[in-house]
Amino acid sequence: MVGMVRRFSIVFLVLFLFACSSNNLMLTGNIKVGTKINNQGRLDEILKDIAPSAKYALLIGLDGTAALITSRSFSKIHIQNDKNEWNSKADDLPAVCNIRNLKEICIYSRTSNKDNRFSDRLNDFEFLGQSSKNGYYVRKYREISGE
Amino acid sequence: MKIKIIGIILFASTMLFSIELVDSDRIINLERSKLDSYEKIEISTHRNKDGEEKNDIWIGVKLADVLQEYNITNYDKLCFISSDNYLVRVSKEDVLDNNSILALIRNGKTFDDEHIRLVIPRIRDMFWIQDISTIKTESISDIPFPHTIYFAKPILLNTQIRDELPPFVKVSGYTFSEIMSQAFPFLKDEMLIVGKDGVKHSLDYDKYLKNAVLIKTGDSFDLKSPDMPAGMWIKNLAYVQIFDVAVIFQHHFTSLSEVNDLLKWNNLPEEVILHFEKKTNKQNSNEKFNIKNWSKAEWLEW
Secondary structure (H helix, E strand, O other): OHHHHHHHHHHHHHHHHHHHHHOOEEEEEOOOOOOEEOOOEEHHHHHHHHOOOOOEEEEEEOOOEEEEEEHHHHHHOEEEEEOOEEEEEOOOOOHHHOOOOEEEEEEEOOOOHHHOHHHHHHOOEEEEEEEEEOOEEEEEEEEOOOO | OHHHHHHHHHHHHHHHOEEEEEEOOEEEEEEHHHHHOOOEEEEEEEEEEOOEEEEEEEEEEEHHHHHHHOOOOOOOEEEEEEOOOOEEEEEHHHHOOOOOEEEEEEOOEEOOHHHOEEEOOOOOHHHOOOOEEEEEEEOOOOOOOOOEEEEHHHHHHOOOOEOOEOOEOOOOEEEHHHHHOOOOOOOOOEEEEEEOOOOEEEEEHHHHHOOOEEEEEOOEEEEEOOOOOHHHOEOOEEEEEEOOEEEEOHHHOOEHHHHHHHHOOOOOOOEEEEEOOOOEEEEEOOOEOOOHHHHHOOEEEO
16 A cells, blocks of 8 residues: 555656646756746746846747847747747737747857857758848748758 | 760750749749740840940840749849859849840850840849849848947957968958857858948858958958859958848948948937947947047947
8 A cells, every 4th residue: 555655656746747847948058058947928037037148049939930039029029838838929029939839948148159059059940031020130940850 | 885974964954954933932943944935025135344335135034924923922022043153133123124034045046054044134234144043032121220230340450360361362361250250149041241332242151151251452351252253252341240230340431320321221229339348338329430439349239
Protein backbone atom coordinates (compact mmCIF):
# COMPACT_ATOMS: atom_id res chain seq x y z
CA MET A 1 0.00 0.00 0.00
CA VAL A 2 2.80 2.40 0.98
CA GLY A 3 4.62 1.46 -2.22
CA MET A 4 1.57 2.22 -4.29
CA VAL A 5 1.11 5.63 -2.66
CA ARG A 6 4.79 6.39 -3.27
CA ARG A 7 4.47 5.35 -6.91
CA PHE A 8 1.37 7.56 -7.27
CA SER A 9 3.24 10.46 -5.68
CA ILE A 10 6.13 10.08 -8.13
CA VAL A 11 3.76 9.89 -11.12
CA PHE A 12 1.88 12.93 -9.80
CA LEU A 13 5.14 14.84 -9.29
CA VAL A 14 6.35 13.99 -12.81
CA LEU A 15 3.00 15.04 -14.29
CA PHE A 16 3.03 18.24 -12.23
CA LEU A 17 6.58 19.10 -13.36
CA PHE A 18 5.64 18.30 -16.97
CA ALA A 19 2.55 20.50 -16.74
CA CYS A 20 4.59 23.32 -15.24
CA SER A 21 7.37 23.08 -17.82
CA SER A 22 4.95 22.89 -20.76
CA ASN A 23 3.31 26.06 -19.50
CA ASN A 24 6.51 28.05 -19.64
CA LEU A 25 7.77 29.94 -22.67
CA MET A 26 11.43 29.47 -23.47
CA LEU A 27 13.74 32.48 -23.85
CA THR A 28 16.94 31.90 -25.82
CA GLY A 29 19.71 33.96 -27.43
CA ASN A 30 21.94 36.36 -25.52
CA ILE A 31 20.37 35.57 -22.18
CA LYS A 32 21.07 33.09 -19.38
CA VAL A 33 20.62 29.57 -20.74
CA GLY A 34 17.42 27.90 -19.53
CA THR A 35 15.48 31.11 -18.90
CA LYS A 36 11.71 30.64 -19.14
CA ILE A 37 8.75 32.88 -18.52
CA ASN A 38 5.30 32.05 -17.25
CA ASN A 39 3.80 35.52 -16.92
CA GLN A 40 1.58 37.24 -19.44
CA GLY A 41 1.57 40.93 -20.35
CA ARG A 42 3.47 43.52 -22.33
CA LEU A 43 6.81 42.24 -23.58
CA ASP A 44 8.73 45.22 -22.15
CA GLU A 45 7.29 44.46 -18.70
CA ILE A 46 8.11 40.77 -19.02
CA LEU A 47 11.71 41.44 -20.02
CA LYS A 48 12.26 44.34 -17.60
CA ASP A 49 14.02 42.23 -14.96
CA ILE A 50 15.28 39.21 -16.87
CA ALA A 51 16.67 40.93 -19.99
CA PRO A 52 16.77 44.69 -19.34
CA SER A 53 19.31 45.39 -22.10
CA ALA A 54 17.46 43.44 -24.80
CA LYS A 55 17.56 45.32 -28.12
CA TYR A 56 15.73 42.82 -30.36
CA ALA A 57 13.45 39.84 -29.96
CA LEU A 58 12.71 37.11 -32.45
CA LEU A 59 9.22 35.74 -31.77
CA ILE A 60 9.17 32.17 -33.03
CA GLY A 61 6.00 30.18 -33.67
CA LEU A 62 5.68 26.43 -33.54
CA ASP A 63 5.09 26.38 -37.31
CA GLY A 64 8.47 28.06 -37.92
CA THR A 65 7.07 31.54 -38.63
CA ALA A 66 9.08 34.23 -36.87
CA ALA A 67 9.01 38.01 -36.46
CA LEU A 68 12.02 40.09 -35.52
CA ILE A 69 11.08 43.20 -33.56
CA THR A 70 13.08 46.00 -32.00
CA SER A 71 13.04 47.11 -28.37
CA ARG A 72 10.89 50.11 -29.37
CA SER A 73 8.15 47.63 -30.22
CA PHE A 74 8.33 45.68 -26.94
CA SER A 75 5.73 47.89 -25.28
CA LYS A 76 3.35 47.41 -28.21
CA ILE A 77 3.25 43.63 -28.05
CA HIS A 78 1.32 41.47 -25.62
CA ILE A 79 2.31 37.94 -24.73
CA GLN A 80 -0.77 35.93 -23.82
CA ASN A 81 -1.44 32.39 -22.68
CA ASP A 82 -4.70 31.00 -24.00
CA LYS A 83 -5.58 27.37 -23.28
CA ASN A 84 -1.94 26.47 -22.66
CA GLU A 85 -0.78 28.13 -25.90
CA TRP A 86 1.42 31.20 -25.92
CA ASN A 87 0.41 33.85 -28.45
CA SER A 88 1.71 37.31 -29.31
CA LYS A 89 -0.77 40.09 -30.05
CA ALA A 90 -0.04 43.55 -31.42
CA ASP A 91 -2.50 45.97 -32.97
CA ASP A 92 -0.05 48.79 -33.69
CA LEU A 93 2.58 46.62 -35.37
CA PRO A 94 2.54 44.80 -38.73
CA ALA A 95 0.26 41.74 -38.73
CA VAL A 96 3.21 39.34 -38.81
CA CYS A 97 3.72 40.11 -35.09
CA ASN A 98 0.52 38.25 -34.22
CA ILE A 99 1.93 34.75 -33.83
CA ARG A 100 -0.17 31.84 -32.58
CA ASN A 101 1.45 29.11 -30.54
CA LEU A 102 4.82 30.65 -29.74
CA LYS A 103 7.52 28.15 -28.92
CA GLU A 104 10.39 30.50 -28.16
CA ILE A 105 11.50 34.11 -27.93
CA CYS A 106 15.13 34.67 -28.91
CA ILE A 107 16.68 37.77 -27.36
CA TYR A 108 19.48 39.98 -28.68
CA SER A 109 21.51 42.16 -26.36
CA ARG A 110 24.99 43.41 -27.07
CA THR A 111 27.63 40.80 -26.45
CA SER A 112 30.97 39.75 -27.87
CA ASN A 113 30.90 38.33 -31.40
CA LYS A 114 32.11 35.00 -30.04
CA ASP A 115 29.18 34.58 -27.70
CA ASN A 116 26.38 35.81 -29.96
CA ARG A 117 23.87 32.99 -29.58
CA PHE A 118 21.20 35.26 -31.06
CA SER A 119 23.07 35.45 -34.38
CA ASP A 120 23.61 31.69 -34.34
CA ARG A 121 19.89 31.13 -33.86
CA LEU A 122 18.97 33.68 -36.55
CA ASN A 123 21.03 31.66 -39.01
CA ASP A 124 18.41 28.90 -38.70
CA PHE A 125 15.92 31.20 -40.43
CA GLU A 126 15.25 32.32 -43.98
CA PHE A 127 14.50 36.02 -44.46
CA LEU A 128 11.11 36.60 -46.08
CA GLY A 129 10.79 40.37 -46.01
CA GLN A 130 10.63 43.59 -44.03
CA SER A 131 7.68 45.78 -43.30
CA SER A 132 6.78 48.67 -41.08
CA LYS A 133 3.70 50.20 -39.53
CA ASN A 134 3.38 53.38 -37.47
CA GLY A 135 7.15 53.81 -37.69
CA TYR A 136 7.98 50.36 -36.27
CA TYR A 137 10.15 47.96 -38.24
CA VAL A 138 9.49 44.21 -38.39
CA ARG A 139 11.30 41.48 -40.29
CA LYS A 140 9.57 38.24 -41.19
CA TYR A 141 11.44 34.94 -41.17
CA ARG A 142 10.72 31.25 -41.64
CA GLU A 143 12.63 28.53 -39.84
CA ILE A 144 14.56 26.53 -42.43
CA SER A 145 13.93 23.18 -40.75
CA GLY A 146 10.45 24.15 -39.58
CA GLU A 147 8.44 23.42 -42.72
CA MET B 1 32.17 11.08 -78.20
CA LYS B 2 33.22 14.30 -76.43
CA ILE B 3 31.38 16.36 -79.00
CA LYS B 4 28.26 14.26 -78.45
CA ILE B 5 28.45 14.79 -74.67
CA ILE B 6 28.97 18.54 -75.08
CA GLY B 7 26.05 18.58 -77.53
CA ILE B 8 23.83 16.75 -75.05
CA ILE B 9 24.83 19.13 -72.24
CA LEU B 10 24.14 22.18 -74.42
CA PHE B 11 20.80 20.72 -75.52
CA ALA B 12 19.89 19.89 -71.92
CA SER B 13 20.84 23.37 -70.69
CA THR B 14 18.68 24.89 -73.44
CA MET B 15 15.80 22.66 -72.40
CA LEU B 16 16.31 23.58 -68.73
CA PHE B 17 16.45 27.35 -69.29
CA SER B 18 13.70 29.42 -67.80
CA ILE B 19 13.26 32.82 -66.19
CA GLU B 20 12.11 32.53 -62.59
CA LEU B 21 9.15 34.80 -61.91
CA VAL B 22 8.81 35.18 -58.14
CA ASP B 23 5.59 36.64 -56.74
CA SER B 24 5.00 36.49 -52.95
CA ASP B 25 5.14 32.78 -52.12
CA ARG B 26 4.88 31.38 -55.66
CA ILE B 27 7.56 30.77 -58.25
CA ILE B 28 6.63 30.54 -61.95
CA ASN B 29 9.16 29.20 -64.45
CA LEU B 30 8.89 31.09 -67.73
CA GLU B 31 10.34 28.87 -70.41
CA ARG B 32 11.36 30.23 -73.81
CA SER B 33 8.59 28.29 -75.52
CA LYS B 34 6.11 29.99 -73.19
CA LEU B 35 7.50 33.43 -74.01
CA ASP B 36 7.35 32.61 -77.71
CA SER B 37 3.64 31.86 -77.36
CA TYR B 38 2.75 35.48 -76.46
CA GLU B 39 1.81 38.06 -79.07
CA LYS B 40 4.98 39.92 -80.17
CA ILE B 41 5.36 43.64 -80.62
CA GLU B 42 8.05 45.61 -82.40
CA ILE B 43 9.58 48.78 -81.00
CA SER B 44 12.41 51.00 -82.13
CA THR B 45 14.82 52.85 -79.86
CA HIS B 46 17.32 55.61 -80.37
CA ARG B 47 20.19 56.00 -77.93
CA ASN B 48 23.40 57.94 -77.63
CA LYS B 49 25.91 55.60 -75.99
CA ASP B 50 29.39 56.97 -75.31
CA GLY B 51 29.02 59.47 -78.15
CA GLU B 52 27.80 56.81 -80.55
CA GLU B 53 24.28 56.95 -82.00
CA LYS B 54 22.46 53.64 -81.63
CA ASN B 55 19.23 52.81 -83.42
CA ASP B 56 17.71 49.43 -82.69
CA ILE B 57 14.60 47.55 -83.61
CA TRP B 58 13.45 45.12 -80.95
CA ILE B 59 10.83 42.39 -81.08
CA GLY B 60 9.56 40.92 -77.86
CA VAL B 61 6.66 40.21 -75.57
CA LYS B 62 4.92 42.83 -73.48
CA LEU B 63 5.73 42.54 -69.80
CA ALA B 64 2.15 43.55 -69.04
CA ASP B 65 0.84 40.49 -70.93
CA VAL B 66 3.03 38.08 -68.97
CA LEU B 67 2.04 39.61 -65.63
CA GLN B 68 -1.63 39.66 -66.59
CA GLU B 69 -1.65 35.96 -67.45
CA TYR B 70 -0.43 35.07 -63.95
CA ASN B 71 -2.64 37.70 -62.32
CA ILE B 72 0.35 39.51 -60.83
CA THR B 73 -0.98 42.89 -59.75
CA ASN B 74 -0.03 43.38 -56.11
CA TYR B 75 3.43 44.97 -56.37
CA ASP B 76 5.09 48.38 -56.51
CA LYS B 77 8.28 47.43 -58.33
CA LEU B 78 9.77 44.57 -60.27
CA CYS B 79 13.31 43.51 -59.45
CA PHE B 80 15.20 42.01 -62.42
CA ILE B 81 18.33 39.93 -61.71
CA SER B 82 20.71 38.73 -64.42
CA SER B 83 22.69 35.49 -64.47
CA ASP B 84 25.80 37.44 -63.32
CA ASN B 85 23.83 38.95 -60.37
CA TYR B 86 23.31 42.41 -61.88
CA LEU B 87 20.14 43.82 -60.41
CA VAL B 88 17.76 46.62 -61.39
CA ARG B 89 14.42 47.75 -60.02
CA VAL B 90 11.69 49.15 -62.24
CA SER B 91 8.56 50.93 -61.06
CA LYS B 92 5.11 49.47 -61.76
CA GLU B 93 4.33 52.48 -63.95
CA ASP B 94 7.32 51.76 -66.19
CA VAL B 95 6.64 48.02 -66.20
CA LEU B 96 3.09 48.51 -67.41
CA ASP B 97 4.04 50.97 -70.14
CA ASN B 98 2.84 49.63 -73.48
CA ASN B 99 6.37 49.59 -74.91
CA SER B 100 8.01 47.65 -72.03
CA ILE B 101 9.11 44.30 -73.40
CA LEU B 102 11.17 41.22 -72.78
CA ALA B 103 13.13 41.44 -76.02
CA LEU B 104 13.71 38.21 -77.93
CA ILE B 105 15.06 39.69 -81.19
CA ARG B 106 17.31 42.70 -81.82
CA ASN B 107 17.79 44.05 -85.34
CA GLY B 108 16.66 40.73 -86.80
CA LYS B 109 18.98 38.60 -84.67
CA THR B 110 17.27 36.22 -82.23
CA PHE B 111 18.73 36.17 -78.74
CA ASP B 112 19.80 32.85 -77.25
CA ASP B 113 17.47 31.80 -74.42
CA GLU B 114 19.78 33.00 -71.66
CA HIS B 115 20.30 36.42 -73.27
CA ILE B 116 16.71 37.68 -73.12
CA ARG B 117 16.77 41.41 -72.41
CA LEU B 118 14.52 43.96 -70.78
CA VAL B 119 13.81 46.99 -72.97
CA ILE B 120 11.85 49.97 -71.68
CA PRO B 121 12.32 52.94 -74.02
CA ARG B 122 10.97 55.49 -71.51
CA ILE B 123 13.78 54.84 -68.98
CA ARG B 124 17.58 55.03 -69.34
CA ASP B 125 19.22 52.03 -71.01
CA MET B 126 21.32 51.32 -67.89
CA PHE B 127 18.12 49.63 -66.66
CA TRP B 128 17.76 47.46 -69.78
CA ILE B 129 19.20 44.42 -68.08
CA GLN B 130 20.47 41.53 -70.20
CA ASP B 131 20.61 37.78 -69.51
CA ILE B 132 17.59 37.92 -67.19
CA SER B 133 17.41 34.95 -64.81
CA THR B 134 14.91 36.16 -62.20
CA ILE B 135 12.04 38.64 -62.00
CA LYS B 136 10.70 39.36 -58.50
CA THR B 137 7.76 41.44 -57.37
CA GLU B 138 8.46 43.93 -54.57
CA SER B 139 6.35 46.20 -52.44
CA ILE B 140 7.53 49.49 -51.05
CA SER B 141 6.87 49.89 -47.37
CA ASP B 142 7.26 53.29 -45.78
CA ILE B 143 10.83 53.91 -44.64
CA PRO B 144 10.81 54.99 -41.02
CA PHE B 145 13.66 56.91 -39.48
CA PRO B 146 16.13 54.34 -38.15
CA HIS B 147 16.19 53.94 -34.40
CA THR B 148 19.97 54.13 -34.17
CA ILE B 149 22.45 55.89 -36.46
CA TYR B 150 26.19 55.44 -36.15
CA PHE B 151 28.61 57.98 -37.57
CA ALA B 152 31.20 56.25 -39.74
CA LYS B 153 34.12 58.49 -38.79
CA PRO B 154 34.72 57.21 -35.22
CA ILE B 155 34.46 53.61 -36.44
CA LEU B 156 36.95 54.23 -39.26
CA LEU B 157 39.36 56.00 -36.89
CA ASN B 158 39.32 53.00 -34.55
CA THR B 159 40.05 50.52 -37.35
CA GLN B 160 43.44 49.86 -38.91
CA ILE B 161 43.38 50.79 -42.60
CA ARG B 162 44.49 48.01 -44.97
CA ASP B 163 46.89 48.28 -47.90
CA GLU B 164 45.73 44.99 -49.35
CA LEU B 165 42.11 44.33 -50.24
CA PRO B 166 42.11 41.34 -52.58
CA PRO B 167 41.04 40.86 -55.31
CA PHE B 168 41.45 44.62 -55.81
CA VAL B 169 45.03 45.84 -56.26
CA LYS B 170 46.89 49.06 -55.46
CA VAL B 171 44.10 50.25 -53.18
CA SER B 172 43.71 50.98 -49.48
CA GLY B 173 40.66 50.87 -47.26
CA TYR B 174 38.66 48.43 -45.16
CA THR B 175 36.64 45.30 -45.57
CA PHE B 176 32.93 46.10 -45.50
CA SER B 177 32.25 43.53 -42.78
CA GLU B 178 34.93 44.77 -40.35
CA ILE B 179 33.42 48.27 -40.39
CA MET B 180 29.77 47.31 -40.39
CA SER B 181 30.07 44.64 -37.69
CA GLN B 182 30.98 47.45 -35.26
CA ALA B 183 27.59 49.05 -35.78
CA PHE B 184 25.13 46.34 -36.70
CA PRO B 185 23.97 43.56 -34.36
CA PHE B 186 23.95 41.10 -37.24
CA LEU B 187 25.16 41.12 -40.83
CA LYS B 188 22.49 39.18 -42.62
CA ASP B 189 19.75 39.40 -45.22
CA GLU B 190 18.73 42.66 -46.84
CA MET B 191 20.86 45.83 -46.50
CA LEU B 192 20.14 49.26 -47.95
CA ILE B 193 23.23 50.80 -49.57
CA VAL B 194 23.13 54.41 -50.77
CA GLY B 195 25.69 56.49 -52.63
CA LYS B 196 26.11 60.25 -52.38
CA ASP B 197 24.54 60.61 -55.84
CA GLY B 198 21.37 58.90 -54.59
CA VAL B 199 21.99 55.50 -56.19
CA LYS B 200 20.32 52.96 -53.90
CA HIS B 201 20.46 49.19 -53.75
CA SER B 202 18.70 46.77 -51.43
CA LEU B 203 21.10 43.84 -51.41
CA ASP B 204 21.38 40.49 -49.72
CA TYR B 205 24.46 40.50 -47.51
CA ASP B 206 25.59 36.93 -48.18
CA LYS B 207 25.08 37.16 -51.92
CA TYR B 208 26.56 40.58 -52.67
CA LEU B 209 28.29 42.14 -49.67
CA LYS B 210 30.07 39.47 -47.63
CA ASN B 211 33.28 40.01 -49.60
CA ALA B 212 32.79 43.72 -50.30
CA VAL B 213 35.45 46.33 -49.55
CA LEU B 214 35.48 50.06 -48.91
CA ILE B 215 38.17 51.60 -51.09
CA LYS B 216 39.49 54.96 -50.00
CA THR B 217 39.25 57.68 -52.65
CA GLY B 218 40.24 61.00 -51.09
CA ASP B 219 37.93 61.57 -48.12
CA SER B 220 35.32 59.14 -49.45
CA PHE B 221 34.94 55.42 -49.89
CA ASP B 222 33.78 53.48 -52.91
CA LEU B 223 32.01 50.20 -52.23
CA LYS B 224 33.19 47.39 -54.50
CA SER B 225 32.55 43.69 -54.29
CA PRO B 226 33.86 40.77 -56.34
CA ASP B 227 30.33 39.37 -56.04
CA MET B 228 28.71 42.41 -57.70
CA PRO B 229 28.94 43.35 -61.38
CA ALA B 230 31.03 46.54 -61.66
CA GLY B 231 27.96 48.48 -62.77
CA MET B 232 26.47 48.04 -59.31
CA TRP B 233 29.46 49.28 -57.33
CA ILE B 234 28.64 52.39 -55.29
CA LYS B 235 30.79 55.50 -55.64
CA ASN B 236 31.08 57.70 -52.56
CA LEU B 237 29.24 55.45 -50.12
CA ALA B 238 27.00 57.68 -48.00
CA TYR B 239 24.58 55.49 -46.08
CA VAL B 240 24.10 51.86 -45.05
CA GLN B 241 21.07 50.48 -43.19
CA ILE B 242 20.07 47.08 -41.83
CA PHE B 243 16.67 46.89 -40.22
CA ASP B 244 16.47 49.87 -37.82
CA VAL B 245 20.20 50.63 -37.57
CA ALA B 246 22.15 52.83 -39.99
CA VAL B 247 25.67 54.09 -40.59
CA ILE B 248 26.13 57.57 -42.07
CA PHE B 249 29.29 58.75 -43.80
CA GLN B 250 28.49 62.20 -42.51
CA HIS B 251 30.98 64.28 -44.51
CA HIS B 252 28.66 63.82 -47.51
CA PHE B 253 25.90 65.69 -45.68
CA THR B 254 25.53 68.99 -43.86
CA SER B 255 22.70 67.82 -41.56
CA LEU B 256 20.16 65.05 -40.92
CA SER B 257 17.67 67.06 -42.99
CA GLU B 258 19.92 66.55 -46.00
CA VAL B 259 20.00 62.80 -45.32
CA ASN B 260 16.22 62.97 -45.08
CA ASP B 261 16.05 64.61 -48.54
CA LEU B 262 17.97 61.65 -49.95
CA LEU B 263 16.11 58.87 -48.14
CA LYS B 264 12.66 60.40 -47.76
CA TRP B 265 12.01 59.16 -44.24
CA ASN B 266 8.41 59.64 -43.26
CA ASN B 267 9.05 60.55 -39.64
CA LEU B 268 12.18 62.65 -39.06
CA PRO B 269 12.06 63.36 -35.30
CA GLU B 270 12.50 66.92 -34.04
CA GLU B 271 14.96 65.83 -31.37
CA VAL B 272 17.55 63.09 -31.18
CA ILE B 273 19.88 61.88 -28.42
CA LEU B 274 23.55 62.17 -29.33
CA HIS B 275 25.90 59.67 -27.68
CA PHE B 276 29.49 60.59 -26.93
CA GLU B 277 32.16 58.46 -25.32
CA LYS B 278 30.86 59.05 -21.79
CA LYS B 279 27.77 61.22 -22.03
CA THR B 280 24.59 61.85 -23.96
CA ASN B 281 22.92 65.04 -25.10
CA LYS B 282 19.53 65.92 -26.58
CA GLN B 283 19.92 67.86 -29.79
CA ASN B 284 17.65 69.39 -32.43
CA SER B 285 17.69 67.17 -35.51
CA ASN B 286 17.79 70.14 -37.91
CA GLU B 287 21.17 71.37 -36.68
CA LYS B 288 24.24 71.24 -38.90
CA PHE B 289 26.76 68.46 -38.52
CA ASN B 290 29.60 70.98 -38.13
CA ILE B 291 28.21 72.21 -34.78
CA LYS B 292 30.56 71.07 -32.01
CA ASN B 293 28.29 68.43 -30.42
CA TRP B 294 27.40 66.82 -33.72
CA SER B 295 30.97 66.65 -34.95
CA LYS B 296 32.04 64.80 -31.78
CA ALA B 297 29.11 62.40 -31.46
CA GLU B 298 29.67 58.67 -32.01
CA TRP B 299 26.06 57.68 -32.57
CA LEU B 300 22.51 58.85 -32.08
CA GLU B 301 19.12 57.45 -31.25
CA TRP B 302 15.64 58.81 -30.76
